Amino acid sequence: MATEALHENETLASLKSEAENLKGKLEEERAKLHDVELHQVAERVEALGQFVMKTRRTLKGHGNKVLCMDWCKDKRRIVSSSQDGKVIVWDSFTTNKEHAVTMPCTWVMACAYAPSGCAIACGGLDNKCSVYPLTFDKNENMAAKKKSVAMHTNYLSACSFTNSDMQGCDKKAMVWDMRSGQCVQAFETHESDINSVRYYPSGDAFASGSDDATCRLYDLRADREVAIYSKESIIFGASSVDFSLSGRLLFAGYNDYTINVWDVLKGSRVSILFGHENRVSTLRVSPDGTAFCSGSWDHTLRVWA
Amino acid sequence: MAAGPAPPPGRPRAQMPHLRKMERVVVSMQDPDQGVKMRSQRLLVTVIPHAVTGSDVVQWLTQKFCISEEEALHLGAVLVQHGYIYPLRDPRSLVLRPDETPYRFQTPYFWTSTLWPAAELDYAIYLAKKNIRKQGTLADYEKECYDRLHTKISHAWDLVLMQAREQLRAAKQRRKGDRLVIACQEQTYWLVNRPPPGAPSVLEQGPGRGSCAASRVHMTKSTDFYKQEIEYCRRAMGRTRVKSSVCLEAYLSFCGQRGPHDPLVSGCLPSNPWISDDDAYWVMNAPTVAAPTKLRVERWGFSFRELLEDPVGRAHFVDFLGKEFSGENLSFWEACEELRYGAQAQVPTLVDAVYQQFLAPGAARWVNIDSRTMERTLEGLRQPHRYVLDDAQLHIYMALSAHALPTLTLSQGSAFPTWLGPPWPLSCQCSVLSTHRVQRRRTGPDHMLKKGQVSI
Numbered sequence: 001m002a003t004e005a006l007h008e009n010e011t012l013a014s015l016k017s018e019a020e021n022l023k024g025k026l027e028e029e030r031a032k033l034h035d036v037e038l039h040q041v042a043e044r045v046e047a048l049g050q051f052v053m054k055t056r057r058t059l060k061g062h063g064n065k066v067l068c069m070d071w072c073k074d075k076r077r078i079v080s081s082s083q084d085g086k087v088i089v090w091d092s093f094t095t096n097k098e099h100a101v102t103m104p105c106t107w108v109m110a111c112a113y114a115p116s117g118c119a120i121a122c123g124g125l126d127n128k129c130s131v132y133p134l135t136f137d138k139n140e141n142m143a144a145k146k147k148s149v150a151m152h153t154n155y156l157s158a159c160s161f162t163n164s165d166m167q168g169c170d171k172k173a174m175v176w177d178m179r180s181g182q183c184v185q186a187f188e189t190h191e192s193d194i195n196s197v198r199y200y201p202s203g204d205a206f207a208s209g210s211d212d213a214t215c216r217l218y219d220l221r222a223d224r225e226v227a228i229y230s231k232e233s234i235i236f237g238a239s240s241v242d243f244s245l246s247g248r249l250l251f252a253g254y255n256d257y258t259i260n261v262w263d264v265l266k267g268s269r270v271s272i273l274f275g276h277e278n279r280v281s282t283l284r285v286s287p288d289g290t291a292f293c294s295g296s297w298d299h300t301l302r303v304w305a
Numbered sequence: 306m307a308a309g310p311a312p313p314p315g316r317p318r319a320q321m322p323h324l325r326k327m328e329r330v331v332v333s334m335q336d337p338d339q340g341v342k343m344r345s346q347r348l349l350v351t352v353i354p355h356a357v358t359g360s361d362v363v364q365w366l367t368q369k370f371c372i373s374e375e376e377a378l379h380l381g382a383v384l385v386q387h388g389y390i391y392p393l394r395d396p397r398s399l400v401l402r403p404d405e406t407p408y409r410f411q412t413p414y415f416w417t418s419t420l421w422p423a424a425e426l427d428y429a430i431y432l433a434k435k436n437i438r439k440q441g442t443l444a445d446y447e448k449e450c451y452d453r454l455h456t457k458i459s460h461a462w463d464l465v466l467m468q469a470r471e472q473l474r475a476a477k478q479r480r481k482g483d484r485l486v487i488a489c490q491e492q493t494y495w496l497v498n499r500p501p502p503g504a505p506s507v508l509e510q511g512p513g514r515g516s517c518a519a520s521r522v523h524m525t526k527s528t529d530f531y532k533q534e535i536e537y538c539r540r541a542m543g544r545t546r547v548k549s550s551v552c553l554e555a556y557l558s559f560c561g562q563r564g565p566h567d568p569l570v571s572g573c574l575p576s577n578p579w580i581s582d583d584d585a586y587w588v589m590n591a592p593t594v595a596a597p598t599k600l601r602v603e604r605w606g607f608s609f610r611e612l613l614e615d616p617v618g619r620a621h622f623v624d625f626l627g628k629e630f631s632g633e634n635l636s637f638w639e640a641c642e643e644l645r646y647g648a649q650a651q652v653p654t655l656v657d658a659v660y661q662q663f664l665a666p667g668a669a670r671w672v673n674i675d676s677r678t679m680e681r682t683l684e685g686l687r688q689p690h691r692y693v694l695d696d697a698q699l700h701i702y703m704a705l706s707a708h709a710l711p712t713l714t715l716s717q718g719s720a721f722p723t724w725l726g727p728p729w730p731l732s733c734q735c736s737v738l739s740t741h742r743v744q745r746r747r748t749g750p751d752h753m754l755k756k757g758q759v760s761i
Contacts, residue, residue: 011528015528015531022534022538022539025538025542026541033546036549038556041554044557048570057579076587093578093579184540185541185544186537191322201559202559211322221552223546226549226553233376233380235326235330235383245563245568245570246567247556247559248560248563249567256379256383258379264560265557265560272373272376274375274379285569288590289566290568290569290578290579305568305579
């Protein structure tokens with residue numbers, strides 16, 4: 001009754017204060033080992049030269065917003081998905097379309113190439129992950145060969161598949177232990193929703209892109225945020241991020257149609273790339289690092305180098 | 306100010322950080338001292354105060370943010386697209402021209418974030434006003450919307466027309482200049498909130514965002530939520546952490562080592578295929594090639610994974626193992642990888658196959674694992690899952706990297722480098738398997754070790 005409610009409120013209040021207390025202590029612990037900033041350490045690193053990156057290929061063929069893309073291991077094929085449910089496989093070097101599939105749902109939000117290069121997986125608002133084997137026989141009905149699987153089709157793209165319902169709705173970046181199913185680390189320094197996360201090539205850190213117009217670097221061993229990539233003139237959220245092969249460059253696609261290139265170590269912006277006519281929704285560096293591809297709501301994909 | 310119904314309670318402004326940021330920019334642009342130069346603009350027979358030119362806007366942005374003119378033009382264009390700055394002469398097109406074209410700052414009443422989302426009723430009134438005033442010369446898409454709204458709110462249509470007439474009457478009593486400005490402001494607001502077909506809708510969001518945000522804002526934090534937070538904090542407190550200086554130095558050495566191998570940073574020879582349209586680079590670096598490039602061979606020295614993932618590197622390693630050590634260690638390691646990353650349905654079959662081939666007493670390709678690890682692994686095999694061989698795999702990995710790899714030299718006459726020196730640092734190798742493993746090395750209370758972890 002009334003007394004019960006009162007008791008529950010007290011418990012809630014005491015739990016809340018205990019949680020805040022512990023959080024504060026945790027922050028203190030984390031801060032103890034923070035003896036230097038990244039840009040200080042990076043002072044001895046040579047600055048990068050002038051960057052001239054341009055669109056080298058434009059892939060036109062989607063009839064609606066491009067939502068996701070992935071590279072094939074062969075370094076030139078790309079799979080991309082769009083809002084109208086179409087999934088297209090391109091040889092982006094020649095810009096030829098090689099396969100096209102129509103998904104039964106719209107907003108195909110994730111697609112990935114199997115490491116073997118022989119199948120693609122995609123998923124959307126149907127909450128399923130479907131796998132399509134790729135065949136070169138034009139008469140075969142690809143849709144008929146589709147198999148639905150629950151999870152675990154492409155481990156390396158786990159970021160876009162398994163975390164997609166978590167990272168879009170939170171300012172927290174969480175690292176999960178796949179075995180125990182528990183969250184082992186959480187970072188909450190962004191001021192708005194996080195849209196994209198990507199591991200640093202060594203695996204010891206990851207970058208995140210957020211609606212607060214910043215990208216941040218979190219170190220897993222130091223257990224803290226170690227860099228913020230932001231500029232006053234950058235106002236719109238970053239929708240997708242990826243590292244170059246060495247981890248020296250961070251490419252981030254933004255909702256104001258631009259792509260900003262960051263020097264990961266020095267924290268400065270190296271270049272801003274214009275070209276897309278609507279927001280950049282997805283961005284991946286090619287497997288051999290010779291280029292990166294961006295997909296946009298302007299229905300196109302662009303390969304930059 | 307155009308009279309109208311009170312703005313409906315909209316989405317919390319916190320959900321649109323870019324709008325707030327744009328608002329801060331336009332506010333500082335209107336600062337009397339530091340802002341953009343204001344002037345009076347002659348339009349037909351009226352004079353409009355507080356106007357700015359497109360080129361002044363671009364200049365101001367260039368200086369304020371220390372950016373290039375191209376970027377400043379882009380930023381200015383974005384402000385215009387979102388209706389924070391509107392053109393005085395051609396209000397139909399929300400474009401920023403970097404010349405003498407006059408613009409003005411939108412009044413906060415009509416800011417996108419103030420009146421969000423735009424109300425159907427208000428749009429109906431606006432269209433009705435336009436219809437009455439211009440004697441029915443609405444644009445095609447506006448006519449369509451008008452007819453649609455008429456059907457939808459037919460029960461309240463009298464109210465719509467009444468409001469429209471009332472607003473027009475009130476407007477007539479204003480000075481011509483004010484009337485013109487208010488009309489521009491209102492038109493801009495509706496161009497942003499009800500864009501004509503073909504124009505991009507700047508207010509569009511992706512799916513699932515709206516409902517998620519709404520539910521989050523109103524979520525009451527229950528005892529369960531706090532209990533979870535407390536649990537997480539307690540676990541996190543016990544974590545071992547590494548000093549920042551150590552972690553950050555690691556980035557420097559990683560980037561330094563990999564820089565020459567990063568085509569976007571250092572270029573690639575003979576040329577980047579995307580730039581030169583020549584795929585020679587890919588041909589030279591094909592998965593199986595007779596003569597791997599010097600850079601490629603250098604990469605094999607970076608980590609075990611690099612070596613194994615390269616078919617040429619792996620072939621050389623297998624060859625070497627065949628001569629000096631036996632190959633079952635590598636085969637076992639690869640079988641474990643297949644289990645970790647393979648299909649869930651295959652787990653029982655794979656585990657069984659691995660056991661039969663490598664772990665069973667008298668197995669054909671028996672691997673030499675210490676008795677403790679073997680015991681624990683066999684125990685775990687009773688309930689197979691994809692990580693059940695982790696400990697054994699790590700043990701074999703250590704054996705390979707501590708003994709086989711450092712002594713891998715090249716046969717005479719090849720162009721490969723000789724690896725000398727200690728094995729790769731454990732942290733580098735272990736990131737291949739799991740970052741947990743690094744922390745495991747430090748001594749800690751026994752209860753921190755989870756089931757299945759090996760203690761050193």
